[in-house]
Amino acid sequence: MINLSVLNAQDFDAYKFYNKKSKEDSPKDLIRDLAGYDVVLIGEHHDNSINHWLEKRITEALFEKKKGQVILGAEMFERDNQPALYSYLAGKIEAKNLKDSVRLWKNYETDYRPLLDFAKEKKLSFIATNVPRKYASQTSKNGIGSLNNLPENEKNYIAKLPIEVTLETPGYKEMKFLMGDHVDEMKLMNFVSAQAVKDATMAESIFLNLRPGTTFIHYSGDYHSKQYGGIYWYLKKKNRT
Numbered sequence: 414m415i416n417l418s419v420l421n422a423q424d425f426d427a428y429k430f431y432n433k434k435s436k437e438d439s440p441k442d443l444i445r446d447l448a449g450y451d452v453v454l455i456g457e458h459h460d461n462s463i464n465h466w467l468e469k470r471i472t473e474a475l476f477e478k479k480k481g482q483v484i485l486g487a488e489m490f491e492r493d494n495q496p497a498l499y500s501y502l503a504g505k506i507e508a509k510n511l512k513d514s515v516r517l518w519k520n521y522e523t524d525y526r527p528l529l530d531f532a533k534e535k536k537l538s539f540i541a542t543n544v545p546r547k548y549a550s551q552t553s554k555n556g557i558g559s560l561n562n563l564p565e566n567e568k569n570y571i572a573k574l575p576i577e578v579t580l581e582t583p584g585y586k587e588m589k590f591l592m593g594d595h596v597d598e599m600k601l602m603n604f605v606s607a608q609a610v611k612d613a614t615m616a617e618s619i620f621l622n623l624r625p626g627t628t629f630i631h632y633s634g635d636y637h638s639k640q641y642g643g644i645y646w647y648l649k650k651k652n653r654t
Contacts, residue, residue, distance in 0.1 A: 427463050440474075447471070448478045451623055454644055456635035465524040472531060472630055482626050485532050488615060488633035489518050489525050490541035492570040498541050502533045516546075528632065542618035542631065544610050545570050553607035556599070560610070572613035577650070578606045583642030585609070612637055616647030 430438040438446070447453050455471065457464040476483050490498060497514035500506045506514060508526075518525065532539040548571055551559055560574060568574065580586050585605050592601055615637065619629050637643040 428467060444471070444474045444478050448475055448628060450628060452619055452629045452631065452648065454638040455630065455632050456638050457632060459518075459520065459524075459634055462524070465527075468632055469527055469531070472528060475628060475630060476531075476535060476537075479628055481535065481537075482628065484538045484540065484622060484624065484627055484629045485528060486540035486542045486615075486619060486622065486629060486631045487525065487528070488543045488611070488631075488637060489521070490539075491516060491543045491545045492541055492614065492618065493545050495541040498529075498539060501529070502536075502539060504533075525632075538622065540618055540622050540629075542615040544572070544614040549607045549610050552610050553603050556603050557606040557610065570614075571610065572617040572647075576606075576609055576613045578602070578609045580605065582609075582646050583640035584636060585642065608636075608643075612643040613647045616644045616651060619644070620648060620651045 430440065430443045432438045432446070453471075453475070455468055457468060472483070472485065494515040497506065497511070500514070501508075501511050508530075511517065529539055531537075548560065548563075548567075557576060557578060560568070560571060563571075578585075580589055585608065588605055588608065589601060592604065596604075615631070615633065619631055623629055631644070633644065638645045
């Protein structure tokens with residue numbers, strides 16, 4: 414456990430932190446500032462072990478600073494796997510059997526199990542925030558309108574429809590640029606919409622699980638919240654409604 418009273422730059426040697434004014438922040442000030450937010454979005458590079466190390470350190474420090482009043486959630490777990498995730502946290506499913514009930518990423522053991530087991534050890538909620546991948550795949554192939562034809566019980570695994578999709582959203586405009594001019598408009602919008610379904614669902618999952626006085630720490634790929642787009646954009650929309 415990190416002792417915030419002695420937290421210093423040596424605990425985070427691999428990183429430098431900067432505030433909104435591009436001025437360097439100390440790790441202690443970083444944690445103090447993050448503890449004041451309802452939601453902390455941590456964008457990672459999935460194959461970067463230093464990113465995963467930092468996620469764990471920030472989580473531990475925020476847990477201590479907030480006196481345990483934190484909720485964890487992640488892109489790497491999908492909504493329909495939430496019951497099995499709860500069973501694991503409650504000790505009803507053994508670690509070796511979790512793969513039989515939850516779709517786990519290939520780097521789960523090294524990079525995400527430490528976060529899930531931290532939640533289990535500290536008796537914290539861990540929310541499976543992402544849309545089941547088959548619905549994102551369906552959107553990419555057949556368009557976001559195809560989700561309206563799903564049975565009502567399956568729609569529970571997706572953010573409330575209709576989901577607004579606009580290329581003016583930070584990040585999505587970049588996706589259009591990266592795909593180039595050779596992609597037709599329908600394929601482009603289907604591809605962007607698949608990303609939007611993920612982002613909107615993760616945002617809704619976070620929003621629905623917020624609790625007064627707690628900080629929701631969410632882990633996802635960098636692209637899902639970079640430049641104040643993606644999850645952040647949809648959270649802001651929900652906060653205005």
